[in-house]
Amino acid sequence: MNDRSFIDLVYHGVFVIPPEDYNVIFLRVVGTTRILPIWIGEDAAAAIAAREQGRAPVRPRAHDVLLQLADSHAGSAMEVRIDGYVRGRFTASLVCGDGTVLDMRPSDAILLAREEQLPISVAEDVLRRTGVFVSADDLSRGFGIDCEDVSDTADEFSSASGDAQADADFESLLRSMGVEESDLRGDSSEDDKTDL
The missing domain is CATH 3.10.690.10 (Bifunctional nuclease domain)
Known part of the structure; x- marks a missing residue:
């Protein structure tokens, strides 16, 4: 330990x-x-x-x-x-x-x-x-928390898994399946919706 x-x-x-x-x-x-x-x-x-x-x-x-x-x-x-x-x-x-x-x-x-x-x-x-x-x-x-010490650049802990390369690989996998981040957030436009 x-x-x-x-x-x-x-x-x-x-x-x-x-x-x-x-x-x-x-x-x-x-x-x-x-x-x-x-x-x-x-x-x-x-x-x-x-x-x-x-x-x-x-x-x-x-x-x-x-x-x-x-x-x-x-x-x-x-x-x-x-x-x-x-x-x-x-x-x-x-x-x-x-x-x-x-x-x-x-x-x-x-x-x-x-x-x-x-x-x-x-x-x-x-x-x-x-x-x-x-x-x-x-x-x-x-x-009321001031974060003056925070830089504009991404820090080493900004990845979801803690491993930036693993996050990039996962993002690539999702894109290869046709899934974008906006799909997961529900940001798709009306034009993207299809009638079923």
């Missing part, structure tokens, strides 16, 4: 997504509009909101104690990683200076990363399965 690739993320906040009003953390791949959405409970959302409003808890929270233990026994905390996705749930780890990896709930890990200004990353295989592409315009209008 040490040879896994991890990709840097930018935290954009907790959003309430209708119609069920679920709380979702939006993490975005640096330089892209690919979002890693992580659904969290109301308690975790409230804890993150309190931190972002500068309210400190009266007593230490579980992640505060974990950070103290990590600092005293495993070297300082270095990074938070979203490292798994099992049965619809993300897993996260706190990576310490001496190489110790501590398992955490993603919401606690992200809160810790926010408080300690730690980098957040995601395993490439997890991102491929769970990342969502959202246009920069939709991110801006719908969520």
Whole structure:
């Protein structure tokens, strides 16, 4: 597992997504509009909101104690990683200076990363399965997320399968069968329709 690739993320906040009003953390791949959405409970959302409003808890929270233990026994905390996705749930780890990896709930890990200004990353295989592409315009209008770091050129994760050559081969196969992208989107004109 040490040879896994991890990709840097930018935290954009907790959003309430209708119609069920679920709380979702939006993490975005640096330089892209690919979002890693992580659904969290109301308690975790409230804890993150309190931190972002500068309210400190009266007593230490579980992640505060974990950070103290990590600092005293495993070297300082270095990074938070979203490292798994099992049965619809993300897993996260706190990576310490001496190489110790501590398992955490993603919401606690992200809160810790926010408080300690730690980098957040995601395993490439997890991102491929769970990342969502959202246009920069939709991110801006719908969520107030500015994507200034996004280039106009396609990034390495813009392919549907994660393999640009496989996507090109699949597109070629569809075209050889007479299927165009506009057919799949339902963009065909009235002239293209035939009476059956």
